[in-house]
Amino acid sequence: xxxxxxxxxxxxxxxxxxxxxxxxxxxxxxxxxxxxxxxxxxxxxxxxxxxxxxxxxxxxxxxxxxxxxxxxxxxxxxxxxxxxxxxxxxxxxxxxxxxxxxxxxxxxxxxxxxxxxxxxxxxxxxxxxxxxxxxxxxxxxxxxxxxxxxxxxxxxxxxxxxxxxxxxxxxxxxxxxxxxxxxxxxxxxxxxxxxxxxxxxxxxxxxxxxxxxxxxxxxxxxxxxxxxxxxxxxxxxxxxxxxxxxxxxxxxxxxxxxx
Amino acid sequence: xxxxxxxxxxxxxxxxxxxxxxxxxxxxxxxxxxxxxxxxxxxxxxxxxxxxxxxxxxxxxxxxxxxxxxxxxxxxxxxxxxxxxxxxxxxxxxxxxxxxxxxxxxxxxxxxxxxxxxxxxxxxxxxxxxxxxxxxxxxxxxxxxxxxxxxxxxxxxxxxxxxxxxxxxxxxxxxxxxxxxxxxxxxxxxxxxxxxxxxxxxxxxxxxxxxxxxxxxxxxxxxxxxxxxxxxxxxxxxxxxxxxxxxxxxxxx
Numbered sequence: 001x002x003x004x005x006x007x008x009x010x011x012x013x014x015x016x017x018x019x020x021x022x023x024x025x026x027x028x029x030x031x032x033x034x035x036x037x038x039x040x041x042x043x044x045x046x047x048x049x050x051x052x053x054x055x056x057x058x059x060x061x062x063x064x065x066x067x068x069x070x071x072x073x074x075x076x077x078x079x080x081x082x083x084x085x086x087x088x089x090x091x092x093x094x095x096x097x098x099x100x101x102x103x104x105x106x107x108x109x110x111x112x113x114x115x116x117x118x119x120x121x122x123x124x125x126x127x128x129x130x131x132x133x134x135x136x137x138x139x140x141x142x143x144x145x146x147x148x149x150x151x152x153x154x155x156x157x158x159x160x161x162x163x164x165x166x167x168x169x170x171x172x173x174x175x176x177x178x179x180x181x182x183x184x185x186x187x188x189x190x191x192x193x194x195x196x197x198x199x200x201x202x203x204x205x206x207x208x209x210x211x212x213x214x215x216x217x218x219x220x221x222x223x224x225x226x227x228x229x230x231x232x233x234x235x236x237x238x239x240x241x242x243x244x245x246x247x248x249x250x251x252x253x254x255x256x257x258x259x
Numbered sequence: 260x261x262x263x264x265x266x267x268x269x270x271x272x273x274x275x276x277x278x279x280x281x282x283x284x285x286x287x288x289x290x291x292x293x294x295x296x297x298x299x300x301x302x303x304x305x306x307x308x309x310x311x312x313x314x315x316x317x318x319x320x321x322x323x324x325x326x327x328x329x330x331x332x333x334x335x336x337x338x339x340x341x342x343x344x345x346x347x348x349x350x351x352x353x354x355x356x357x358x359x360x361x362x363x364x365x366x367x368x369x370x371x372x373x374x375x376x377x378x379x380x381x382x383x384x385x386x387x388x389x390x391x392x393x394x395x396x397x398x399x400x401x402x403x404x405x406x407x408x409x410x411x412x413x414x415x416x417x418x419x420x421x422x423x424x425x426x427x428x429x430x431x432x433x434x435x436x437x438x439x440x441x442x443x444x445x446x447x448x449x450x451x452x453x454x455x456x457x458x459x460x461x462x463x464x465x466x467x468x469x470x471x472x473x474x475x476x477x478x479x480x481x482x483x484x485x486x487x488x489x490x491x492x493x494x495x496x497x498x499x500x501x502x503x504x505x506x507x508x509x510x511x512x
Contacts, residue, residue, distance in 0.1 A: 042305060101344035127346075130358040201375040203345065216343075216408060218381040242345040243372065245365060 010128070033253060035108050036120035037129055038094060038244030039130040043122055047072065055091040057084065059107040060098060061150055068138040070096070070122075070129055078103035079155045079209050081110050096122035097128070102207050102214075102240035103153065105250035109236050121247035154212045162230040166190035171195040175204040175217055175252075177243055183254035187229045198222040204242035208256060214240055229258040274371075283433055284441070285366035287391045289464035291353060292360070296332035296393055299460050302470055306479070311501040313470060313481040317510040318497045322459050322468060331400070331461045335390040338456050341383065341409065342416045347371070348352045362392075371401075372378075381405050388456040397433040402426050402454040419450055421474055428455040428471060434489055444491045446484065455484065465489050468496075477504040 038046065046054060051072070058069045059078035069075070076083035078097065086108055087093070093111050097103035100121045108119040122129065130136060169191050172183045176199070189195050197206055199217040207214045211227050239252040287293060299322075304314050337349040339362060347368065352360040362368065369467035371384055411419035428446040433459035446455045448468075455471035462468075466489040473480040478500045486493045499511040 099342075099344045099346055101346075124361070124363075127359070128361070131354050134355050134358065172299075202372045218378070218383070219376045221381060222380065238346070244369075251472055 003132055005047065006050040009135050010074050021135075028072070032249055033109065033112055035105065035112070035247055035250035036118065037100075037123045037250060038120055039123050040132040043094065043129075044133055053092060055088055055093050056122070057087045057093050057095045057107065058097075059084070059103050060126075061153065063150065064098070066138070068126070068130075068136045070126060071135060071137045073137075076107070077155075078107040078153075079110070081114060084111055085114050092116070092118045092120070094120040094122060096125050098125050099127055099242065100125040100246060100250070102205075102209075102238060104237060106207070106209065106238045108250060109238065109253045113234070113236070116244040121246055121250045140238075154209050154214075157210065157231070160230045162228060163190040168194065170194040170196060173206075175199045175206065175239065176201050176251040178239075178248045180206070180237070180252065180254045183252070184257065185256045189229060189232050189258055191229050193227055193229050195225045196222050197225065202243055204239050204243055206237055206251075207233060207240040208237040211256075213237075216241060229256075232258050234258075268312075275416060279288075283435070284370040285364060285397075285433075286442075287389065287395075287397060288364045290360075290363045290504045291336045291367075291389050292349070293334040293336050293391060294390070295340065298327055298330040298332050298337070299342060300333075300458050302459060304318045306417075309479070309503065310507060311479045311503070312509045312511060313472075314483050314497060314499060318483050321496065325460065325462060329462055329464075331463050331465075332393055333390050333461050335458060336388055338386060338388045338454075338502050340386045340417055340420060341371075345372070347387075350373065361444070378403060380425070382425070385423060385426070385452075386454050390458065392461075393500055395435040397431075399431040399433065400428070400454075400456045401431070402428045402452075402456075404452065423452045424450060425467050426451065426453045428453055430455075430467075430488075431484070442491075443490070444486065445495060447471050447473075447482070449473050449475075459483070 001207045019202055047056070056070055056073040056075045058065045058075050063074060063190055065075040074087045088111055093106045093116055095107040100123060104121045108121050123160045129173045160251040166188050171185050173195055175197065197217055198221060199219045202219055204217040205215060207219060213225055213227065215223055215225055217223060235258070237256060239249060241251065242249050264462070300315065304319065305312055309422050321375060327428045329398045337352050339347050339349045347362040349360045352358055366492050375383055382405055385404050387399065390398040404423040406419040406423035410422060427448050430444045430446060432442045432444070434440050447453050451473060453473040454473060455469055458468040459468040461468065467486045467488055469484055469486070471482040471484055480498065483496045484493055485496055499509060502508045
């Protein structure tokens with residue numbers, strides 16, 4: 001009788017412990033890359049105190065930028081490495097887009113790979129700046145709202161020649177907070193690539209803008225993405241559905257390498 | 260008795276641990292902009308834009324017949340929707356009359372993300388509303404379903420949500436104390452878009468009167484439901500079906 005009672009009590013203790021146990025911290029370090037993030041208020045104060053140290057880069061389209069942007073922000077398209085480097089100069093770059101869901105983190109990661117080790121993103125993007133601080137510059141006298149997110153935001157790349165008969169490759173990718181596993185895919189120029197991707201926890205997304213790919217990843221469902229690796233180079237991919245705090249979400253990145 | 264003493268102590272410790280006032284998954288914060296505590300919410304009986312009838316005088320009388328002292332005050336936020344990027348945005352709140360307002364409460368956002376992680380078949384949170392009682396019990400209303408992402412890309416996510424499928428409307432009851440007692444009640448289901456965020460009133464006996472709205476091709480349907488928050492029992496008190504393919508035709512029962 002005593003043994004049964006002890007077992008019941010141990011079970012209750014375990015259940016009780018589980019109900020009050022703190023959640024395990026999420027490991028951000030897998031990719032070796034961690035973007036910083038700044039709320040609008042923190043960024044605003046930082047720029048007042050130290051404006052020569054930081055540069056804010058609006059990485060949306062030119063039309064969006066002209067409609068309204070953060071005072072003092074310079075413009076560069078999110079996928080244009082050379083323009084981003086020029087915009088950053090010798091300062092610490094902080095990028096933003098509409099919500100800092102895809103374009104802002106993508107540009108930050110490009111800059112990191114170009115050698116800028118202290119990149120940051122504006123948490124919530126310009127929509128959060130607009131809501132929290134309201135003050136914006138605009139080149140458009142009819143400026144009303146910044147929320148003018150265009151539908152097609154992928155880079156316009158001409159069709160490339162690629163070698164034929166390079167075969168097909170497939171990869172399995174798992175998305176969890178906050179990493180893609182694997183976060184580096186290496187393929188040959190001209191290969192037909194199929195990515196079998198699934199999320200193992202919450203709703204994620206994957207965007208490979210240079211190949212016009214943007215896909216939502218509902219949990220526990222595999223999605224297949226097929227494309228031809230028709231250009232050589234290193235092409236980042238990011239999570240385009242906000243899956244955590246800004247610095248966590250922006251750190252969920254990877255590279256597609258076409259050799 | 261001496262032999263059982265350690266057992267009693269262990270049992271008491273276990274009981275305290277289980278029923279400790281555990282932290283709620285999220286607290287209501289100022290960014291949710293809850294209204295003042297209200298006993299009766301004013302819901303228009305007709306849609307002001309299209310003239311759809313939502314409920315008739317029979318329902319109005321039934322609701323009016325419940326005296327104020329039998330009602331529990333509730334404070335509610337504006338309704339919100341989830342956009343494609345996973346941002347929760349209020350339908351009507353604006354800053355500077357222009358800029359929309361989002362929910363910034365990280366614990367709430369985390370709670371919703373984890374909730375979405377339990378859905379299958381590509382379902383996501385679509386719309387919702389947060390309410391709180393004076394005793395700090397939270398009532399979280401939300402609808403879950405699937406919408407066409409390509410449609411969301413070519414129009415707006417709100418339009419895509421209006422055309423969504425396989426919807427279910429829920430309430431999460433999150434009490435002030437003890438994580439173990441959080442409950443989820445299913446309010447309604449539809450092959451199309453349905454949401455049940457509009458509250459009329461809540462009685463002291465925890466009977467909730469609310470309005471569900473269902474939209475499908477050429478139809479906008481409204482159901483007034485009474486739900487017991489104690490046992491989850493639901494009852495349709497009345498419905499108004501509006502067909503608007505050509506001329507508006509309304510049938511209420």
